[in-house]
Amino acid sequence: MQDLLQIDKSFLSSMQIVDWAYTEEDIPRSLKQYDEWVKNNYHGPLKYLSDERKELRNSISSFYPEFKSALVFLFDYTSAAKANIQNKDHSFAAYTKGFDGMDYHYWIKDKLVQIQKKLGVENCKFSIDAQPVLERDLAFRSGLGWFGKNSMLINKKHGSYFLISSILLEQKLELNSNILETDHCGNCTRCIDACPTSAILDNRSIDANKCISTFTIEMFKEVEPPKGYPSKRGEIFGCDICQDICPWNSKPLLRSEMGNFANFEKTFKDVDLENISNREFKRVFKGTSLERTGRVGILKNIKYLPK
């Protein structure tokens, strides 16, 4: 197993994995911060973070009792972020394009299945965003990065344009854990200054009520947008401002090749959103991130953009 993960670098990079780590730590280090956050209603409309499912995040074993260890992977989408920046087109957050234009939940699951097969492991669970796991904390306690002031998990070498997903195992492996990463934000406040809706709090978390990402991705029906939405960048789905501005993403952006996402954009531009049916929208955007909001959700966002 160790050999697979250390030597077979081309296998990992073919999956856009830029780093990975191992941990046996079951309990998140930031439960106190999570509690405070919810008490202050900073989760806003994201009720799954505060209802009975909240308790499941207290430890991985409360959702997966057999849990013994985790392999935590960082799936990179810097090339999509580079394309958005160079094309000055921020309608769709970079992650929506960075995994062959697919909804990353499907794309990453396919990769984790491949890794599971290579490892020869029968019983395990995947954590890909939707499970009750504080994934940034899991990556933090694996030593993969620190909580930036924008609340993103930032890796010293790879910045923050990556998604975190894990294989949760029922056995311990003969692997070493990394030491915890220390803070490297220093006196910088660029993300706080740049956030158009003042959503970034002063304790390395954000007010989800105000975040453009909540409004454009999580709210499917008509609601008041946060003050400051849309920014000059015209977000339709998601927001990358607090990452694009972060100095820790400069080097990864320089190093990365620029992706070509013309097909994704063309499909969107070719569709007459006002006049196609919800069903037709579903057919055209099947398997992409846009399926989440559906046609009605996208129309709700577009309404606020300058004509």
Ligand code: B12
């Ligand atoms: C709910 C959610 C959202 C919500 C709320 C965001 C939020 N900050 O919580 C909304 C819709 C706004 C959102 C937006 C985005 N999201 Co989101 N989201 C999630 C989700 C599903 C849960 C997050 C959660 O539990 N929040 C609870 C709060 C309290 O946790 P937190 O913000 O991480 O805050 C921690 C820090 O504040 C920390 N902390 C603070 N001070 C200190 C001090 C110390 C000493 C320590 C140890 C810790 C600590 O403690 C808190 C609890 O862990 C995760 C997936 C998952 N299962 O974890 C993805 C996730 C966090 N999102 C992700 C992404 C990519 C995004 C967007 C970039 C998408 C986009 N382009 O629009 C934006 C970024 C906005 C931002 N700046 O955070 C990635 C982040 C990857 C990374 N590098 O960090 C995740 C991990 C998904 C994934 N599987 O990769 N998201």
Ligand code: SF4
């Ligand atoms: S994603 Fe956008 S709106 Fe949300 S905190 Fe970052 S800059 Fe602010």
Ligand code: SF4
């Ligand atoms: S922009 Fe500055 S303060 Fe914000 S996360 Fe990046 S380094 Fe930290």
